[in-house]
Amino acid sequence: MTTTAPRLRADAQRNRERIVAAAVDVISEKGPDVPMEEIAARAGVGVGTLYRRFPDRHSLIREVAADMFERVAALAADTVANQPTGWDAVVLLVRHCAEPGLGALSAALRPWLAEHRDRDTELRALADQWLQGFEQAVRKAQKEGAMRTDIGGGDLLRFISLVTCRMPELPEATNRKATTRYVEILIDGLRTTA
Amino acid sequence: MTTTAPRLRADAQRNRERIVAAAVDVISEKGPDVPMEEIAARAGVGVGTLYRRFPDRHSLIREVAADMFERVAALAADTVANQPTGWDAVVLLVRHCAEPGLGALSAALRPWLAEHRDRDTELRALADQWLQGFEQAVRKAQKEGAMRTDIGGGDLLRFISLVTCRMPELPEATNRKATTRYVEILIDGLRTTA
DNA sequence: ACTCAAATGGAGGAATTTCCTCCGCTTATT
DNA sequence: AATAAGCGGAGGAAATTCCTCCATTTGAGT
Numbered sequence: 001m002t003t004t005a006p007r008l009r010a011d012a013q014r015n016r017e018r019i020v021a022a023a024v025d026v027i028s029e030k031g032p033d034v035p036m037e038e039i040a041a042r043a044g045v046g047v048g049t050l051y052r053r054f055p056d057r058h059s060l061i062r063e064v065a066a067d068m069f070e071r072v073a074a075l076a077a078d079t080v081a082n083q084p085t086g087w088d089a090v091v092l093l094v095r096h097c098a099e100p101g102l103g104a105l106s107a108a109l110r111p112w113l114a115e116h117r118d119r120d121t122e123l124r125a126l127a128d129q130w131l132q133g134f135e136q137a138v139r140k141a142q143k144e145g146a147m148r149t150d151i152g153g154g155d156l157l158r159f160i161s162l163v164t165c166r167m168p169e170l171p172e173a174t175n176r177k178a179t180t181r182y183v184e185i186l187i188d189g190l191r192t193t194a
Numbered sequence: 195m196t197t198t199a200p201r202l203r204a205d206a207q208r209n210r211e212r213i214v215a216a217a218v219d220v221i222s223e224k225g226p227d228v229p230m231e232e233i234a235a236r237a238g239v240g241v242g243t244l245y246r247r248f249p250d251r252h253s254l255i256r257e258v259a260a261d262m263f264e265r266v267a268a269l270a271a272d273t274v275a276n277q278p279t280g281w282d283a284v285v286l287l288v289r290h291c292a293e294p295g296l297g298a299l300s301a302a303l304r305p306w307l308a309e310h311r312d313r314d315t316e317l318r319a320l321a322d323q324w325l326q327g328f329e330q331a332v333r334k335a336q337k338e339g340a341m342r343t344d345i346g347g348g349d350l351l352r353f354i355s356l357v358t359c360r361m362p363e364l365p366e367a368t369n370r371k372a373t374t375r376y377v378e379i380l381i382d383g384l385r386t387t388a
Numbered sequence: 389a390c391t392c393a394a395a396t397g398g399a400g401g402a403a404t405t406t407c408c409t410c411c412g413c414t415t416a417t418t
Numbered sequence: 419a420a421t422a423a424g425c426g427g428a429g430g431a432a433a434t435t436c437c438t439c440c441a442t443t444t445g446a447g448t
Contacts, residue, residue, distance in 0.1 A: 009416060009423060035406060046426035051408060114363030150375065158372060159379075162356045169308035178352060181344065185353075189383030203394060203445060229435060231398095240397030245437060 016053050018043040023064050028104040029168065032061050032112040058116075062123065065109055069126035072097065072106075076133025086140025087147060091187055093137055094160060098183045100176060103164025110161055131157065148192055159186060210247050212237040217258050222298040223362065226255050226306040252310075256317065259303055263320035266291065266300075270327025280334025281341060285381055287331055288354060292377045294370055297358025304355055325351065342386055353380060 008016065022043035026034050036057065040050045054060035075096055083089040097103060117124050135153030142149050163182045166175050202210065216237035220228050230251065234244045248254035269290055277283040291297060311318050329347030336343050357376045360369050 011416065012424060015424085036408085037406080040426095047408075048410085048426055049424075052424080056408090110361065111363055114361075148379075151379075155372065155375070158361065159376065162359055162376070165356055165359065167304065167308075167352065169305055178349065181349070182353065182356070185342075185345075185383035186379070187383075188387060189379035189381075193382060205445065206395060209395085230437085231435080234397095241437075242397055242439085243395075246395075250437095 012053075015043070015045055015049055019045060019050055019053060019060070020063055020067065023060055024067075024101075024105055027061070027064060028101070028108050029166070031108050032057075036060075061109075061112060062116075062120070064105075065113060065123060066126060068102070068105055068109070069123075069130055072102065073126065073129045073133060076130060076137070080133060080137050080140075085146070086137055086142070086144050089137040090141045090147060090156070090190070093134065094156065094187060095183060097157075097160045098164050098179060100164075100179070103160060103179065104166055106157075107161040107164050107166075146192060147190055151190065156190075206247075209237070209239055209243055213239060213244055213247060213254070214257055214261065217254055218261075218295075218299060221255070221258060222295070222302050223360070225302050226251075230254075255303075255306060256310075256314070258299075259307060259317060260320060262296070262299055262303070263317075263324055266296065267320065267323045267327060270324060270331075274327060274331050274334075279340070280331055280336070280338050283331040284335045284341060284350070284384070287328065288350065288381060289377060291351075291354045292358050292373060294358075294373070297354060297373065298360050300351075301355040301359055340386060341384055345384065350384075 019039065022045075023039050026039050026042050030038075036050060037047055039060070040047045043050070050060075054063070076093060079092050079096070080089050083092060097106070113123070113127065117127065131153050133153075134156050138147065138151065138153050138156060141147040163186055164179055167178075213233065216239075217233050220233050220236050224232075230244055231241055233254070234241045237244070244254075248257070270287060273286050273290070274283050277286060291300070307317070307321065311321065325347050327347075328350050332341065332345065332347050332350060335341040357380055358373055
């Protein structure tokens with residue numbers, strides 16, 4: 001093994017990062033089927049450059065998804081470890097995941113992920129890790145008696161991806177305000193009914 | 195006026211209805227941009243037939259939307275009039291609108307409606323009627339002190355269309371169960387916090 | 389039963405969209 | 419200054435979708 005890692009030239013590395021960032025943006029807005037040209041344009045780069053770095057759509061989206069999972073998994077682990085109660089952890093996790101960037105991306109990526117979960121073990125592992133972070137927090141909160149017991153970690157994820165759906169026809173500010181309000185309602189609904 | 199209404203032949207009438215029903219189905223599942231061929235196929239009809247009845251996509255979707263609005267507006271008026279309290283009305287309305295058929299369709303149609311609201315007065319009138327039914331119920335419930343006051347009728351509609359989003363990659367039974375659970379959570383979240 | 393206007397299906401050409409390679413020019417690195 | 423890596427984006431190939439057209443079938447009136 002160890003074919004010498006073919007290090008990228010500085011400008012190429014920069015462009016690569018721009019492409020991924022652009023993909024996150026564009027995919028969040030318009031889903032994973034968005035034309036490659038559009039991603040390239042958003043990155044300020046020619047299609048050629050995009051295709052050299054990511055030979056097909058799959059490899060690009062895969063990178064975007066993996067990045068997202070890593071970010072979130074770390075966040076989840078950290079949150080669960082450092083919050084005093086399970087309920088606090090759940091609330092914090094929900095709030096974080098509902099933040100504009102993350103929420104929109106995960107919602108947009110959901111169908112694509114569902115379709116490729118089976119064929120990509122590594123990706124599935126990352127997804128499961130995320131899920132398990134949630135489940136852990138949920139179970140803890142439920143054991144504390146703070147959270148209703150008919151909800152699992154998966155439900156919570158699905159719920160978040162719903163609550164964070166953008167409505168692209170409305171101004172962004174409206175969307176953002178709506179989402180934060182919905183999140184609060186959701187959290188209220190998750191509590192044990194007194 | 196009164197150009198003699200050109201009555202359709204019996205079979206043509208039947209096919210027309212099939213087409214609309216198929217459009218409702220397919221659009222609910224895949225959105226308003228679904229190929230016409232697919233709608234025709236689902237209706238068990240050739241594209242030619244579809245195009246004779248609805249010369250373009252707009253006229254077909256318009257019919258689907260108008261049908262939906264009429265159904266819902268009637269329901270809303272009836273509910274508000276016949277429920278003892280505003281809160282009861284809100285709960286019932288939410289439950290009805292979240293039923294599989296209606297919920298999925300309205301969610302799928304939302305972007306299309308947003309785009310055409312401006313150009314189609316009649317359609318806008320119907321949409322507004324729906325909204326006002328909700329607002330009336332909401333205000334009443336809030337006056338009773340049963341419902342949190344930071345939510346308007348529009349929020350409620352948006353919320354419903356979120357909660358009823360299908361996840362086509364999951365089995366239908368799962369979706370359905372999830373939705374009913376979400377609706378209950380939502381309703382709990384709407385109550386005045388004790 | 390017979391007639392004919394109405395209705396039908398779906399093949400297929402036109403238009404559009406998206407993909408992705410290719411190559412002449414530019415730029416980082418040594 | 420040399421050179422290998424990187425770049426943009428024009429443009430041909432392929433896929434998708436639209437929508438017309440007409441040979442054939444079918445319902446309705448007599």
